[in-house]
């Protein structure tokens with residue numbers, strides 16, 4: 001978890017061309033190594049935040065491509081929330097994110113805090129996200145060979161293991177999903193948006209408003225009662241792993257009923273020993289079948305209903321590399337919140353997977369359940385493959 005750090009021993013910071021330097025100085029005493037960009041600089045970099053430079057919009061706000069004075073390209077994320085968080089708290093979180101350096105994690109260059117504006121400046125990644133390329137609408141020019149997919153899976157695992165096991169205090173990402181896996185020019189994956197959930201008010205980050213595009217990745221215990229541990233990230237990683245191998249989104253309401261939710265589908269095929277049939281057909285059979293099935297089984301290990309049965313990220317790395325074998329005797333069926341989805345979007349009875357225990361044990365938890373079910377209509381739209 002992210003925790004506020006004690007900065008008493010630090011008093012250095014870097015301020016890049018900021019007119020409010022003196023005013024900020026008080027807030028910043030103790031914050032070190034955070035680059036501050038002036039709003040003016042970022043306006044110039046993005047051509048006044050022009051529509052042509054806008055590269056996307058997510059739950060946190062709009063993202064613009066910009067060219068910094070140094071010539072470096074940047075992804076400039078304008079946070080949309082009316083955060084009640086004070087400047088000092090904001091910068092404290094920013095410092096935690098700024099300190100993170102890893103080949104598979106997007107680098108935060110710095111931020112801008114002027115008036116009500118809170119803007120984050122990141123390293124720009126040339127090849128967009130896995131959501132828009134591998135799982136997108138087929139217009140991507142990138143060919144995801146089997147080797148490339150293996151590298152992506154291992155890279156993402158390394159990045160997440162760094163957050164979970166090498167940072168002190170450890171960082172739970174909270175939103176591992178295909179749109180938060182960005183690719184550089186060599187298709188090296190970089191995880192984005194770690195640490196962000198702490199920057200905006202809790203009611204914006206939890207299930208109620210941001211669930212639509214993310215639901216299929218949410219561990220049941222996190223979605224239903226907000227229980228957040230590293231094991232919730234590991235569940236999301238498992239879903240992502242299965243998406244990378246199969247080349248399909250976790251939820252696709254256009255498919256026949258029993259194929260719509262990838263975790264239901266993979267469990268059926270696992271039991272029939274037909275996992276290999278799930279591997280992306282666009283590979284035209286050009287993949288290592290033993291390795292692909294192993295990756296799918298690791299996905300199953302990570303998405304088990306009981307958080308304590310899911311492996312740690314360092315164990316996942318050993319499993320992916322083949323250093324450790326997948327112990328199938330211990331494998332239990334995936335946890336899924338599709339029971340609740342069923343009520344809204346699927347009139348047919350449940351499949352052989354019985355997730356009753358999940359819905360019945362959580363429906364009394366009040367507003368979170370109501371929020372969740374009321375989001376289902378959006379969910380079915382937002383996650384469809386188009």
Ligand SMILES: Nc1ncnc2c1ncn2[C@@H]1O[C@H](COP(=O)(O)OP(=O)(O)OP(=O)(O)O)[C@@H](O)[C@H]1O
Nearest residue numbers: 055056057058059060063075122123124125129179
């Ligand atoms: N560092 C970056 N380099 C290149 N493109 C980026 C970068 N960061 C974000 N983007 C692009 O900007 C778009 C919006 O990203 P953003 O993180 O705001 O939303 P999201 O990940 O789609 O959803 P969410 O807000 O739920 O995380 C995405 O399409 C992403 O590909």
Ligand SMILES: [Mg+2]
Nearest residue numbers: 058179180193
């Ligand atoms: Mg994102």
